Amino acid sequence: METLTQIAGEDQKLKQLLSIYQAHQASQENKTSDHEELSAKYKRLVGVLKKYKEDAKSMETKITEIETQFSRLEQITEELASAVGACPNCWGQAWSCQFCHGKGKPGTYDVDRENFEQYIVPLFKKQAWAIEMVQKVTH
Numbered sequence: 001m002e003t004l005t006q007i008a009g010e011d012q013k014l015k016q017l018l019s020i021y022q023a024h025q026a027s028q029e030n031k032t033s034d035h036e037e038l039s040a041k042y043k044r045l046v047g048v049l050k051k052y053k054e055d056a057k058s059m060e061t062k063i064t065e066i067e068t069q070f071s072r073l074e075q076i077t078e079e080l081a082s083a084v085g086a087c088p089n090c091w092g093q094a095w096s097c098q099f100c101h102g103k104g105k106p107g108t109y110d111v112d113r114e115n116f117e118q119y120i121v122p123l124f125k126k127q128a129w130a131i132e133m134v135q136k137v138t139h
């Protein structure tokens with residue numbers, strides 16, 4: 001089977017047309033391979049973005065859970081502080097505390113009776129040594 005080059009032979013016009021045609025073919029092949037390469041990169045990028053989006057959503061859920069837990073712990077800490085008359089911010093342990101300047105240790109402020117009953121009274125019901133200790137201190 002004759003090739004196009006053989007058919008063109010020494011005909012300059014045909015050789016010129018053939019080289020233009022071959023250059024065009026080559027550029028079409030490059031376009032196809034470029035397109036396939038870009039398409040593969042795009043698919044990989046979409047995959048990475050989907051994974052990133054899932055990770056971000058999962059992270060957001062965890063942050064919300066941690067914020068909820070932190071908020072609950074903060075509330076308990078404040079209730080406990082009021083049950084023993086301590087600074088709700090630092091319990092008298094931080095000189096940099098804007099509220100008490102490190103002077104709000106337990107017994108400093110008025111006790112919240114409701115929180116005292118909720119958190120402290122059950123201790124005295126089950127731990128006899130606690131009552132004895134209080135009696136020694138108060139007598």
Ligand SMILES: [Zn+2]
Pocket residue numbers: 087088089090091092093094097098099100101102103104
């Ligand atoms: Zn404080």
